[in-house]
Amino acid sequence: MTSWLIKGATPAAAGGQGSTAGHGATDLLLADGTITAVGAGLSEAGAHVLDAAGLLALPGLVDLHTHLREPGREDAETVETGTRAAALGGFTAVHAMANTEPVADTAGVVEQVWRLGRAAGHCDVQPVGAVTVGLAGSRLAELGTMADSAARVRVFSDDGRCVSDPLLMRRALEYVKAFDGVIAQHAQDPRLTEGAQLNEGEISGRLGLVGWPAVAEEAIIARDCLLAAHVGSALHVCHVSTAGSAEIIRWAKSKGWPVTAEVTPHHLLLTDELAVGYDPVFKVNPPLRTAADVAELRRALADGTIDCVATDHAPHPVEAKETEWPEAAFGMTGLETALRVVQQTMVDTGLLDWPGVADRMSVRPARIGRLTGHGVPLAVGGPANLTLYDPAAPAEAVSPNGASKSRNTPFAGMLLPGRVVATFLRGAPTVLDGKLA
Amino acid sequence: MKRHLISAADLSRGDALLILDTAEELASLADRPIKKLPTLRGRTVVNLFFEDSTRTRISFEAAAKRLSADVINFSAKGSSVAKGESLKDTALTLEAMGADAVVIRHSASGAAHRLAGWVRGSVVNAGDGTHEHPTQALLDAFTIRRRLGGGPGGVRGDGKPPRERGDPGGSSPRGGTALDGIRVTIVGDVLHSRVARSNVLLLSTLGAQVTLAAPPTLLPLAVDTWPCAVSYDLDAELPKSDVVMMLRVQQERMTAAYFPSVREYSRRYGLDAARMARLPDHAIVMHPGPMNRGVEIAAEVADSARSTIVEQVANGVTTRMAVLYLLLGGTEFPEVSS
Numbered sequence: 001m002t003s004w005l006i007k008g009a010t011p012a013a014a015g016g017q018g019s020t021a022g023h024g025a026t027d028l029l030l031a032d033g034t035i036t037a038v039g040a041g042l043s044e045a046g047a048h049v050l051d052a053a054g055l056l057a058l059p060g061l062v063d064l065h066t067h068l069r070e071p072g073r074e075d076a077e078t079v080e081t082g083t084r085a086a087a088l089g090g091f092t093a094v095h096a097m098a099n100t101e102p103v104a105d106t107a108g109v110v111e112q113v114w115r116l117g118r119a120a121g122h123c124d125v126q127p128v129g130a131v132t133v134g135l136a137g138s139r140l141a142e143l144g145t146m147a148d149s150a151a152r153v154r155v156f157s158d159d160g161r162c163v164s165d166p167l168l169m170r171r172a173l174e175y176v177k178a179f180d181g182v183i184a185q186h187a188q189d190p191r192l193t194e195g196a197q198l199n200e201g202e203i204s205g206r207l208g209l210v211g212w213p214a215v216a217e218e219a220i221i222a223r224d225c226l227l228a229a230h231v232g233s234a235l236h237v238c239h240v241s242t243a244g245s246a247e248i249i250r251w252a253k254s255k256g257w258p259v260t261a262e263v264t265p266h267h268l269l270l271t272d273e274l275a276v277g278y279d280p281v282f283k284v285n286p287p288l289r290t291a292a293d294v295a296e297l298r299r300a301l302a303d304g305t306i307d308c309v310a311t312d313h314a315p316h317p318v319e320a321k322e323t324e325w326p327e328a329a330f331g332m333t334g335l336e337t338a339l340r341v342v343q344q345t346m347v348d349t350g351l352l353d354w355p356g357v358a359d360r361m362s363v364r365p366a367r368i369g370r371l372t373g374h375g376v377p378l379a380v381g382g383p384a385n386l387t388l389y390d391p392a393a394p395a396e397a398v399s400p401n402g403a404s405k406s407r408n409t410p411f412a413g414m415l416l417p418g419r420v421v422a423t424f425l426r427g428a429p430t431v432l433d434g435k436l437a
Numbered sequence: 438m439k440r441h442l443i444s445a446a447d448l449s450r451g452d453a454l455l456i457l458d459t460a461e462e463l464a465s466l467a468d469r470p471i472k473k474l475p476t477l478r479g480r481t482v483v484n485l486f487f488e489d490s491t492r493t494r495i496s497f498e499a500a501a502k503r504l505s506a507d508v509i510n511f512s513a514k515g516s517s518v519a520k521g522e523s524l525k526d527t528a529l530t531l532e533a534m535g536a537d538a539v540v541i542r543h544s545a546s547g548a549a550h551r552l553a554g555w556v557r558g559s560v561v562n563a564g565d566g567t568h569e570h571p572t573q574a575l576l577d578a579f580t581i582r583r584r585l586g587g588g589p590g591g592v593r594g595d596g597k598p599p600r601e602r603g604d605p606g607g608s609s610p611r612g613g614t615a616l617d618g619i620r621v622t623i624v625g626d627v628l629h630s631r632v633a634r635s636n637v638l639l640l641s642t643l644g645a646q647v648t649l650a651a652p653p654t655l656l657p658l659a660v661d662t663w664p665c666a667v668s669y670d671l672d673a674e675l676p677k678s679d680v681v682m683m684l685r686v687q688q689e690r691m692t693a694a695y696f697p698s699v700r701e702y703s704r705r706y707g708l709d710a711a712r713m714a715r716l717p718d719h720a721i722v723m724h725p726g727p728m729n730r731g732v733e734i735a736a737e738v739a740d741s742a743r744s745t746i747v748e749q750v751a752n753g754v755t756t757r758m759a760v761l762y763l764l765l766g767g768t769e770f771p772e773v774s775s
Contacts, residue, residue, distance in 0.1 A: 200658050201658060205658060205660065205662075206662075207547065207568060208547075208568030209566075209567075210567075211658060277550065278550045322525050323551075324543070324551055325547045
C-alpha cells in the first residue's frame with residue numbers, strides 16, 4: 001500500500017499541543033492504514049510527500065448526525081454524494097440517520113447502508129438504527145438484531161421524530177444497555193409543536209408563523225435526563241438549540257448522569273432573524289433561535305457541557321425549499337461547512353482552541369458513537385484518519401454548489417474562514433488540495 | 438412607495454397618508470353615475486386567490502375595474518394548483534402572461550413575500566395566512582379618519598372636534614390628517630389575525646394609540662415588542678376607546694384549548710349592547726367581516742349607528758383603488774373632473 005509522508009503539519013489532538021499552526025510542527029508518516037512515525041525530519045523512500053506547512057492536523061472528523069437519504073430519497077442525496085461532501089468537510093466517519101424510506105429499523109436496512117458506505121469509500125458510514133418500528137413511536141424496533149448485524153449499530157434514534165412516550169423511552173434506554181448502546185433523542189414535545197414553523201418569539205409573532213417554543217425541547221430533555229439517571233443508561237441529546245437546554249444538561253452532568261449532547265454548526269451561528277424574508281433555506285428543526293441562545297450554546301460547547309458538534313446535514317431537493325415557508329421541508333446541509341463555521345464561531349472568538357476542536361469534532365463524537373478507529377489522537381500506532389486544515393486561508397464566500405446533491409445550505413454567500421486541504425482515511429487520501437482524491 | 442405592498446410596515450407615514458388622501462379623492466367617483474377612470478387602461482391585474490374570500494376578491498376586482506384595468510381572476514380551486522402546481526410555477530405563468538400587478542390571497546404566511554421574488558409586477562398582499570392584510574388596515578384607517586379624523590363633524594380622541602383643537606401637525610401634503618391620539622382597541626384572536634398585525638403597524642405609524650384586548654392564549658408570546666398596549670380586560674378599555682375593532686373568532690380555536698367555550702369567550706370578550714354602552718358617545722365599532730353574530734359581536738351592536746361595518750366594505754374599494762393606482766400609475770393623481 002502507498003505510504004504518505006506529511007511534512008510540517010501541526011497536530012492539534014486533544015491533550016496535545018499546537019493551538020497555532022506552525023508551532024510544534026512535525027512530520028507524520030502514514031503506512032498500512034496507521035501512523036507509523038511522528039517527528040521532525042522524517043523521510044521515507046517511495047512515499048508520497050505532502051507539504052503541510054502552516055496546516056493543522058486534526059484527527060479525522062466524526063459526525064454523529066448525518067442524513068444520507070439513501071435508501072428512498074436518492075433525489076436529495078445518496079451515500080456516494082453525501083460521503084463525498086463529508087470527506088470534503090474533513091470527516092472520516094459519519095453516522096447515517098435512520099429516517100430513510102424504508103426506515104432503518106431492521107438489520108437488512110442498516111446493513112445495506114453500511115455496505116453502500118464501504119463501497120463508496122469516501123468515509124466510514126456507521127448506520128444509526130431507529131428506536132421504534134417505522135419511527136412511529138409505538139413499539140421498539142429490533143435493536144438487538146441491528147446491534148448484532150454486520151453494521152454493529154450502537155446509536156439508536158428516531159431523529160426527525162421524538163420518542164415522546166415516556167414509557168417507551170424508558171424501555172429503549174434500558175434495553176440498549178445489554179450491548180452498550182445509546183439512545184439519541186430528537187427532543188420535541190409533539191403537542192407543544194403542532195404545526196410549528198419557527199422559534200416562538202418576537203420573529204414568529206411578527207411573521208405570523210406558528211411558534212416552536214423552547215420549552216418543547218427543554219421539557220423532553222429534562223424528562224429524558226431523569227429517565228437516564230433512573231435506569232442508568234446512556235442518553236445522547238441531538239441538536240441542542242436553546243440556552244435552557246444547555247442549562248438542563250449542565251445540571252444533569254453535575255449529577256454525574258450518563259448524558260451527552262451535540263450542537264449543530266447552524267445553531268452556533270444563525271438566528272431566527274434570518275427568517276424575515278420567508279426563505280425556507282433557513283427552515284430547520286429544531287428551529288434557529290435567538291442571539292442569546294447562540295451565545296449560550298457556544299459557551300456550553302466551550303466548557304464541555306455540550307460534548308460535540310454534529311452537522312444534522314439534511315439535504316433536500318430544490319422543490320422542497322422553493323415554496324411557501326409552511327410547505328417547505330425542514331433541514332439544511334452542513335457537512336462541507338462545519339469545520340469552517342466552528343472556526344468562525346468558536347476558535348476565532350477565542351472560546352475554543354484547536355485541541356478543543358479536535359475533541360469536540362472527533363474524539364468525543366467517536367466515543368459517543370462507540371466507534372473504534374476514529375477519534376484517536378494522532379500518535380504512532382494510531383489509525384491514519386486525519387484532516388489537514390488551513391485556518392489562515394482567507395475567508396471565502398460559501399458556494400451553494402458543493403459535492404452534496406442538494407444545495408440547501410444556509411451559509412451560501414456568507415464569508416467563512418479556513419479551508420479543508422486534505423482528508424486521509426486509513427492512510428489513503430479521500431481529499432487532496434481541497435478536491436476529492 | 439415601495440413596488441409591492443406586502444406588509445403595513447412597508448408604508449411610511451407619508452406613504453400611508455398619500456394612499457388615504459388618494460382614496461379620499463377617488464371616493465368622489467363613487468357618487469357619480471359612471472364610476473370609472475381610464476387611468477389603468479391596458480394594464481393587467483391578476484387576482485390570485487388560493488383561499489376562498491369572495492368579499493376581498495370582488496373588492497379588488499371592483500377597484501381594478503373602476504380604474505379600467507384588465508382583471509384576471511385566478512382561483513386555486515379547479516385550477517392547475519389543485520393538480521399540484523407550485524406557487525413558483527403559478528407565478529412564472531402569470532409573469533409570462535404579463536401581469537402588471539398580482540393581488541394574492543394565500544393560506545401560508547409569507548406567500549406574498551415569496552411571490553414578490555418570482556414576478557416582475559407589483560405584488561399586493563390580500564391576506565397571507567396569519568401574517569398580514571395591509572389593505573384591510575388601510576381601509577380601516579380610512580374609515581376611522583372619515584368618522585373621527587379631519588372630516589366635518591369628526592371627533593378627536595379628546596372629544597373635541599378636530600377644527601377646534603387644531604391639527605396636531607400630522608397633516609399630509611394634500612391636507613389630510615393622520616390619526617394622532619386616536620385610541621383604538623382591537624379585540625379578540627390577535628394571535629391568528631392578519632388584520633390585527635397590519636392594523637397595529639399601520640395605525641401606530643399614523644399616530645393612533647393601539648391597545649389589544651384578548652385572552653392571553655390569543656396573544657403572541659412576544660406581543661410586548663409590538664408598538665401597542667395589551668390588556669386582558671375589555672371592560673376596562675372600553676371607556677377609553679374611540680374605536681373598537683372586533684376580530685372574528687373561529688370556533689375551531691376552542692378545540693385547541695385557546696378558550697373553554699364559545700359562550701365563555703362571548704361573555705368575556707364579546708361586544709354586546711351593555712358593553713357598547715360603556716363606550717364614549719363618539720366611539721365607533723368596526724369589524725373586518727365576516728362576523729359571527731352572537732359570538733364576538735351582538736346583532737344590536739353590528740346593526741347600530743356606531744357600526745361602520747358596511748362603510749368599511751365601501752371604503753375597501755376606494756382604498757384598494759388608491760393602492761393599485763399608486764403602485765401602477767405613479768404618484769401624480771389626475772384631476773377628477775366633475
